[in-house]
Amino acid sequence: xxxxxxxxxxxxxxxxxxxxxxxxxxxxxxxxxxxxxxxxxxxxxxxxxxxxxxxxxxxxxxxxxxxxxxxxxxxxxxxxxxxxxxxxxxxxxxxxxxxxxxxxxxxxxxxxxxxxxxxxxxxxxxxxxxxxxxxxxxxxxxxxxxxxxxxxxxxxxxxxxxxxxxxxxxxxxxxxxxxxxxxxxxxxxxxxxxxxxxxxxxxxxxxxxxxxxxxxxxxxxxxxxxxxxxxxxxxxxxxxxxxxxxxxxxxxxxxxxxxxxxxxxxxxxxxxxxxxxxxxxxxxxxxxxxxxxxxxxxxxxxxxxxxxxxxxxxxxxxxxxxxxxxxxxxxxxxxxxxxxxxxxxxxxxxxxxxxxx
Numbered sequence: 001x002x003x004x005x006x007x008x009x010x011x012x013x014x015x016x017x018x019x020x021x022x023x024x025x026x027x028x029x030x031x032x033x034x035x036x037x038x039x040x041x042x043x044x045x046x047x048x049x050x051x052x053x054x055x056x057x058x059x060x061x062x063x064x065x066x067x068x069x070x071x072x073x074x075x076x077x078x079x080x081x082x083x084x085x086x087x088x089x090x091x092x093x094x095x096x097x098x099x100x101x102x103x104x105x106x107x108x109x110x111x112x113x114x115x116x117x118x119x120x121x122x123x124x125x126x127x128x129x130x131x132x133x134x135x136x137x138x139x140x141x142x143x144x145x146x147x148x149x150x151x152x153x154x155x156x157x158x159x160x161x162x163x164x165x166x167x168x169x170x171x172x173x174x175x176x177x178x179x180x181x182x183x184x185x186x187x188x189x190x191x192x193x194x195x196x197x198x199x200x201x202x203x204x205x206x207x208x209x210x211x212x213x214x215x216x217x218x219x220x221x222x223x224x225x226x227x228x229x230x231x232x233x234x235x236x237x238x239x240x241x242x243x244x245x246x247x248x249x250x251x252x253x254x255x256x257x258x259x260x261x262x263x264x265x266x267x268x269x270x271x272x273x274x275x276x277x278x279x280x281x282x283x284x285x286x287x288x289x290x291x292x293x294x295x296x297x298x299x300x301x302x303x304x305x306x307x308x309x310x311x312x313x314x315x316x317x318x319x320x321x322x323x324x325x326x327x328x329x330x331x332x333x334x335x336x337x338x339x340x341x342x343x344x345x346x347x348x349x350x351x352x353x354x355x356x357x
Contacts, residue, residue, distance in 0.1 A: 045155050053155030053171050057146030059192030060185065064140035066090050067191050071164070071216030072103070073138065077209040077319040086139075089226045097226040111232045118233050127239040130246060133269065134291075134298075138211045139194040141185070142295050143268055149295035152176055152264035153183070161186060163195040164213045173296070175202055179262035179343045180297045181320060191218055199320050199338065208320035209338075247272050249288050256288075256303065259350025262343045264294040277308045285309060292347070299337035299347060306330050315341060328353055 045053070070087045083103040090096050100110040109120040112132065119128040136143045153173035161170050168186040175182055182205075186196040196212035249272040258267070269291040274284035287304045304311070311332040315324045324335045324344040333351060335344040 043154065049155055049157055050150055052157060053173075054146035054150055056169060056171055056185075056187060056192065057142060057149055060187050060194045061140060061142045061146075063188070063192035064088075064194065065096060065135075067193055067218055068220055068222045069139075069193060069216055069218045070222055071213045073211060073213045073216075075138075075209070075211050080319075083214075087229075089222070089229075091226065094226070097229045099229050099232075109232075111229050113229065113233060116233070120239070125239050127236055127241045129241055129243050133271070136293075136298075138197065139213075141194055141197065143293045143298070144266075144295040149173070152180065152294050153296070158184075160189065164216050166195060166216070166218075168195050172200075177263060178202075178340060179264075179346065180294060180339055181208060183296055186212075188218060193218055245274055251288055251290055251303065253356065254288075255354045255356045256290075257352045257354070258290065258292075258301070258347070259352060261292060261299075261347040261350055262294075262339075265292040265297075265299060265347075266294070267291070268293050275304065278310045279308065282308045297337065297339050299335060299339060299344065301347065301351070302332075302334040302336070304332050304334075306332055315344075317341065324348055 068089050072083060072085050075082045075084070082105070085101045085103055087099045088096065089098075095114040096112070098110075098112040100112075102108040107122045109122075111118045111120075115132040117130050117132045119130075120126075121128070134143070142149060150173075153175055156172040156174065158170040158172055161168050163186045167189045169189050171185050171187075173183040173185070182200040182202040184198040184200060185194060187194055193216075195216065196210065198210045199208045200206065201208055249270050251270050267290055269289075271289045271291075273287050273289065275287045277283065277285050285304055285308060287302055289303075290301045292299045292301070306327065307330070309332060311325055311334070313325050313327055313332075315322070317323070320338045322337065322339060322341045322344055324341065326333050326348055328351065331353065333348065335347055337344065
């Protein structure tokens with residue numbers, strides 16, 4: 001499925017396999033690390049550049065939700081490449097309709113009407129029905145306004161380019177500190193639809209990962225028919241339908257304090273999901289998840305009881321995605337995000353627990 005969804009609070013099993021085999025022990029972020037983070041700053045953009053960049057970011061988000069588009073895009077991280085096909089139709093009366101299919105590996109198909117999300121897993125005849133939680137999956141981008149994003153990123157307008165045969169505007173967003181990566185974005189000059197997104201190491205400009213259309217059509221004249229999506233969501237005969245239990249949760253009332261994390265990150269969501277215990281005879285393990293975002297980058301913090309749990313302390317990475325697992329009393333805390341490891345350490349060092357009275 002769409003890898004952007006996998007990397008940003010996805011619906012497909014949030015914890016990657018390398019969590020269980022991470023071997024580097026956690027150490028709290030030192031004052032020296034904090035000083036290092038404060039030492040890096042991008043050159044300040046002039047007011048006109050900031051205004052134009054903020055408007056472009058807002059256009060990107062609006063286009064992803066309001067435009068009709070059909071195309072194929074590729075996710076690339078190192079040697080890993082995955083292709084997906086997307087069709088999106090926006091209507092004034094009924095909102096958004098979307099179909100997303102994986103073209104590599106095992107077949108997967110996602111159908112969506114607004115926030116109703118149906119994910120089909122053919123080899124298991126499994127259908128997962130749930131509510132969409134995040135709205136920043138490619139070609140959407142932001143979880144906040146362009147102005148808020150630019151409170152922690154400095155923009156550079158890099159002129160025009162072509163992506164998938166379409167003229168585009170290019171903007172680079174450089175972090176003001178060492179708590180996040182840089183981004184380079186290509187947006188359709190006419191509609192604002194995001195055509196390519198790169199995550200960069202700001203220290204050397206290396207591309208850490210990329211999402212890009214290789215072929216896309218945009219506009220109201222598309223011959224797409226939302227009826228196929230609607231019928232696909234209704235025709236569930238022969239599929240095992242699973243509706244994962246999901247509830248909002250107030251982690252602060254349960255005794256958790258997240259303190260001062262990295263600058264610019266705001267808590268946008270708190271959820272509780274059950275996770276299967278290692279022993280199938282044991283009841284599911286309740287896992288609470290808090291999601292923080294700076295508008296572009298996201299961090300998930302998972303809290304789960306130690307009992308009946310095989311988690312191990314440690315840290316690891318998979319491309320731009322870093323993970324950190326630590327134990328706090330009777331709980332494991334797992335931090336996961338497309339941010340530098342120091343950012344996860346900053347968040348981890350600020351987490352405290354006091355049992356509610």
